[in-house]
Amino acid sequence: MADIIDGRAIARQLDEKTKAEVDALVAAGHPAPGLTVILVGDDGASQVYVRRKIKSCEKVGIRSNEHRLPADTSQEDLLALIDQLNRDPEVHGILCQVPLPDHIDTRLVLRSITPEKDVDGFHPVNVGRLSTGTGGIVPCTPLGVMMLIHSVIPDLTGMDAVVIGKSNIVGKPVANLLLDAEATVTVTHIYTHGLPAICRKADVIVAAAGAPELVKGDWVKEGAVIIDVGITRIMDEETGKERLVGDVAFDECQHAKAITPVPGGVGPMTIACLLANTVQAAKGLMGVNKDVSSDYHDVPSRSMFTGNGNIPNE
């Protein structure tokens, strides 16, 4: 039987670490880190997510603040609010819940959050820093994925990792983090030929395709570690009830070394990583050095100009 990687338990441990960091900051005379969440419109799911984030902040001692704006808020007004929050020294993290209404340019809005407060890690500067292994804020889900992998494989050096899906929010950043951890990384996607054979060679599979039960048991080699980022609601034909499934045929993969369940695997890590990112952002803005949440906030500063023996900028 494969070990189940318990995302809820690992998220709880991370929350405890985060809470300890917050307490230490406050004990040292700093203000508690502060997260501001912006919600535009009244999308039901978004309201649930925002409420959950706010509640999670309370648990670890992060001050939180919610701006609810009507669905017809102009882009100008939203940008003005973000500008104000960027300059507010009491705000350390800014999260603008997506999706935004259609009349608003989502990418422009997310790019207007100052990178130092961009706790989602979506700003091009943070993406660039992640890509070059030069620090910055790492997006929550990829950060959580790496923590789950490291809970069973402390050292990924030379391991074969396969990432299924090349989205900007999961696949690509996970691939970068795996490379930073010295794994050999193959990124696959909808146009990939021979995906089963590619997966069969992998020591680590990160499935982030959004395709229910795409990865079958015979795609997985004995002893592999599987992280399932997918989550899709499907109708169970036998029971006639809806259920959540991942990108991996979980029951068929008991010969794996370890596997994340859906739900209860990657999902719970995301908010825990958001909280950790908020504390990291606060410490950066306060000039407090050592970071709290993970090695990924502390990627060794590799020179832009090492590693391939070529003369750059020739």
Place this chain on the structure above:
Amino acid sequence: MADIIDGRAIARQLDEKTKAEVDALVAAGHPAPGLTVILVGDDGASQVYVRRKIKSCEKVGIRSNEHRLPADTSQEDLLALIDQLNRDPEVHGILCQVPLPDHIDTRLVLRSITPEKDVDGFHPVNVGRLSTGTGGIVPCTPLGVMMLIHSVIPDLTGMDAVVIGKSNIVGKPVANLLLDAEATVTVTHIYTHGLPAICRKADVIVAAAGAPELVKGDWVKEGAVIIDVGITRIMDEETGKERLVGDVAFDECQHAKAITPVPGGVGPMTIACLLANTVQAAKGLMGVNKDVSSDYHDVPSRSMFTGNGNIPNE
């Protein structure tokens, strides 16, 4: 016999395209694009590279300008110069030749060049945009690599590509560009196990390891396309003379479909791409739309939030 991918000829074609773009801009009443190169100290190789760049500008009608600063220039003075160039409307591209003297923080300096004028494509914002497929300036060597590949494989969809080396200036950006082109991409490096077998499956190999003749003939499958980014000066044991070799054992790879020579492959593309980037930057700054040099300046704007079926920012 493998086809030789003639980098010099392809670079010349690109230069012609660039020159035509410059002429069209000028004919439309715009100023000619302007590139400013900064050289700190008197490193011999750097002087050669800078001279070559300046001369190449002349050929295509780009105005060029060189700032030679003494080796003991303070970081402050260098940053002040860049700040002034950032604000100068006649300057469209800024290139700060590396290596910089040890007392100067190279990364800080490169980051101080405004992304819109960063014709080297090293600024985190440009790296981030490349990583997310959202435009920006693509670094010269990776851009040249992709043009060489496309000269023999117009459509990379579903092809297996292997990148050897994961440097920030070649391996990682090339991997991102290959992914954008819908190839399946494996990034390998010094810690990779079984590199020969991984290469043997590849339709495209990009060797950027800086390891002379690392890739042997029997690592290459029949019909593969090989781009050799490496360039190392070695002593030829037979002749007792120095010669330049790439990362690929060229003579052993005649069963490939096509291969770049060293020298004369990737090298010549780099300056041609710098010129193309300068024109692209100028057009961006002038508000002139259609770009000049390649599809890679025009990467389709994919939403940050598509492609994996998961709810982002949950």
